[in-house]
Ligand SMILES: Cc1cc2nc3c(=O)[nH]c(=O)nc-3n(C[C@H](O)[C@H](O)[C@H](O)COP(=O)(O)OP(=O)(O)OC[C@H]3O[C@@H](n4cnc5c(N)ncnc54)[C@H](O)[C@@H]3O)c2cc1C
């Protein structure tokens with residue numbers, strides 16, 4: 001089965017999610033080509049070529065792919081689609097944006113956010129905010145169009161030496177254009193791939209108070225996340241949101257502070273290896289999934305945690 | 315201009331669903347159903363565009379069983395002008411099917427904008443709007459947190475990895491809503507009464523030449539692996555000690 005994996009990147013570096021999706025692609029059992037579409041992305045293609053299991057890297061370097069506009073991405077992928085039996089990409093905001101267009105044009109159902117490849121035609125994906133797992137089978141002879149939940153797969157090794165082949169741009173429809181971008185800058189690791197995540201909820205009371213969490217996060221080299229309530233209240237930017245409709249994370253350690261544990265929030269973090277909850281309400285549902293629960297006022301506990309970590313040399 | 319809003323009837327977001335013992339699906343008997351939260355946001359956005367004088371008519375469309383009437387009534391009570399129910403009986407429909415039906419309706423109705431939710435909270439697919447855009451050959455502004463219509467363009471601010479991205483689309487176009495686009499209103503009692511007189515057209519997928527049979531075969535639906543709640547710790551010191559020595563994660 002010939003497989004096309006579309007790389008996720010920001011034109012500068014390749015995202016880890018790509019090598020994780022690669023593991024799903026390899027499980028389908030065929031040669032896997034990786035498509036890198038972007039602008040000035042030679043170095044991204046170089047990184048993609050190192051992903052073990054890649055047969056070759058297709059490089060489409062063109063200004064029209066600089067912002068991964070769905071219309072243009074879909075046109076390019078469709079041009080390549082004839083040669084492949086399966087097309088995959090990480091279930092990131094970008095992949096989710098263009099991939100269903102590809103599926104619709106090919107007249108197939110997309111399989112969203114798979115968490116396992118059970119057979120070359122059978123996949124499992126969460127539904128109802130992860131409260132049920134659905135196993136689906138693709139009819140034989142149809143192309144598989146899939147988005148992969150990166151946290152569910154181990155990253156492929158980076159010792160490959162695939163060749164890079166430059167391909168031309170496809171003709172986009174020209175009905176959409178990029179206007180601007182406001183990206184939050186952070187020195188901290190990215191939420192999606194961080195080993196440790198410290199998240200705050202409505203209990204934080206203000207954006208100012210998130211500094212308490214940031215201090216702890218910096219000691220643990222952690223990313224900072226948030227509940228929807230904290231984002232809606234304007235404490236932190238939208239891309240901090242963890243949950244059913246935000247980012248899905250599965251770090252080694254997730255620390256939830258002042259978060260009640262609504263199902264929509266749990267959907268985004270319950271696959272973390274170790275969960276810590278700090279909440280003053282001992283009945284808060286978050287304690288039902290926490291490995292270590294501390295019933296305490298966060299305004300006392302978080303500074304104490306910072307002190308203790310400092311004392312221990314973190 | 316006319317706007318089409320796609321609304322889905324789903325299990326209310328407050329309900330903790332149960333997987334059926336025979337693993338054929340989720341138990342929907344006597345479960346509270348509501349409009350998909352993202353679709354309420356879609357209806358609200360259409361109403362706001364109408365209040366601004368940009369939009370003249372709002373058509374609410376839903377694909378589902380007969381009871382979906384109620385969901386359409388809710389949209390009408392909020393302020394949509396008329397409804398279209400595409401009755402699929404007890405058949406589960408996939409996003410591709412819904413997109414095909416919506417595409418046929420869009421061709422017949424000629425809206426300048428179709429607003430959908432970014433994701434239905436039951437299937438969590440996040441596909442329908444994008445599929446519809448492709449089928450119609452229209453541009454899309456997904457995960458919208460702001461929509462500004464000016465002349466024959468729509469400027470859509472989107473929630474993306476790392477922040478916000480703004481794109482300019484040539485109308486007609488598709489918009490899918492994110493949570494922060496607006497806060498939907500509640501229908502007032504007089505408006506609920508008025509909504510009873512608004513019309514809902516009933517159709518079937520066959521009226522649009524669409525085969526509603528699912529493409530994917532659901533082999534089973536199972537419970538996710540359960541997490542056990544762990545222990546409570548008494549102090550921050552104990553917490554750090556446990557994370558270090560017991561869990562070994564710091
Ligand atoms: C369609 C839809 C999608 C959604 N998607 C998401 C999503 O992706 N992610 C998400 O997070 N939510 C999502 N939600 C919202 C979700 O339902 C909850 O409303 C939200 O997660 C609540 O956030 P919270 O826990 O911060 O706030 P609350 O539920 O208000 O909880 C605050 C907690 O802080 C504690 N607290 C307060 N003060 C202190 C203190 N001083 N010390 C210690 N503890 C304190 C309280 O005891 C309480 O438990 C979604 C909802 C809908 C309808």
Ligand SMILES: Nc1ncnc2c1ncn2[C@@H]1O[C@H](COP(=O)(O)O)[C@@H](O)[C@H]1O
Pocket residue numbers: 320321322323350352353356375376377378407409412429430431432433434435437438439440441442443
């Ligand atoms: N059966 C349906 N009837 C009407 N609209 C739907 C239906 N299914 C999906 N949609 C629309 O498509 C959006 C995304 O759904 P999905 O792709 O299933 O996650 C929803 O928020 C609705 O706006």
